[in-house]
Amino acid sequence: MSAYRPFRLLPMTTALFAVVLASGCAVTPPAAERMVVAPTGTVLTYHRKSSGSLGAFDGKVVWNQSNSSWQGQPMVAVGSAVAGTTLHEPARFGIVAIVNPAGQPVVSYTPPIAYQWPLEVGKAWTSSHTATLHASGKTIPVQVNWKVEAWEDITVPAGTFKAYKLVWADNLGETETRWVNPQASLATIKRHVERPATHPQGAGVLDAELQSYVFPGK
Numbered sequence: 387m388s389a390y391r392p393f394r395l396l397p398m399t400t401a402l403f404a405v406v407l408a409s410g411c412a413v414t415p416p417a418a419e420r421m422v423v424a425p426t427g428t429v430l431t432y433h434r435k436s437s438g439s440l441g442a443f444d445g446k447v448v449w450n451q452s453n454s455s456w457q458g459q460p461m462v463a464v465g466s467a468v469a470g471t472t473l474h475e476p477a478r479f480g481i482v483a484i485v486n487p488a489g490q491p492v493v494s495y496t497p498p499i500a501y502q503w504p505l506e507v508g509k510a511w512t513s514s515h516t517a518t519l520h521a522s523g524k525t526i527p528v529q530v531n532w533k534v535e536a537w538e539d540i541t542v543p544a545g546t547f548k549a550y551k552l553v554w555a556d557n558l559g560e561t562e563t564r565w566v567n568p569q570a571s572l573a574t575i576k577r578h579v580e581r582p583a584t585h586p587q588g589a590g591v592l593d594a595e596l597q598s599y600v601f602p603g604k
Contacts, residue, residue: 415537418505421479424571427602438590491520542595
């Protein structure tokens with residue numbers, strides 16, 4: 387009678403088995419259909435460090451979300467005493483205008499600068515806009531090249547979040563990398579902006595990370 391021999395996987399079989407298990411557990415990155423707009427009264431706190439044409443600053447910036455309007459149309463306003471207010475149209479959360487801390491319009495965009503929904507990893511697109519510079523009344527063409535690079539974990543002082551990593555660059559030379567989670571109503575978790583010396587406003591760098599957030603009723 388032959389002796390009992392325990393079943394043993396050969397090294398090659400073991401490797402193949404591991405690959406099968408890994409592929410079976412892989413999670414397909416989600417597609418974000420829209421920005422779930424945070425409720426009015428939301429407070430977002432960031433640490434911001436910037437220089438050059440993006441402003442000399444290193445410290446805390448508190449943003450408050452409220453309702454507002456632009457040229458008679460309802461807007462979502464996200465504003466701070468330090469950086470002014472950004473007005474977003476509610477449907478796509480596109481940027482319609484930026485207002486300085488004194489309440490004066492700085493720039494507005496036609497059409498609004500918005501993501502092309504849904505967001506999916508690997509998606510790339512180009513958008514064209516006209517920017518109106520309100521101090522001078524001049525208008526300039528703006529073209530933006532976008533790409534959704536990844537769906538990944540991002541760690542900031544507020545915690546660790548799943549987020550889309552988006553990168554974009556415009557025809558003025560400004561580039562930005564931003565991590566967002568539209569489903570969690572987090573339009574900015576972390577961002578990095580750079581302007582070259584050839585930019586109309588001059589060179590500049592900005593970094594911001596989410597420190598805390600408070601949604602009313604949560």
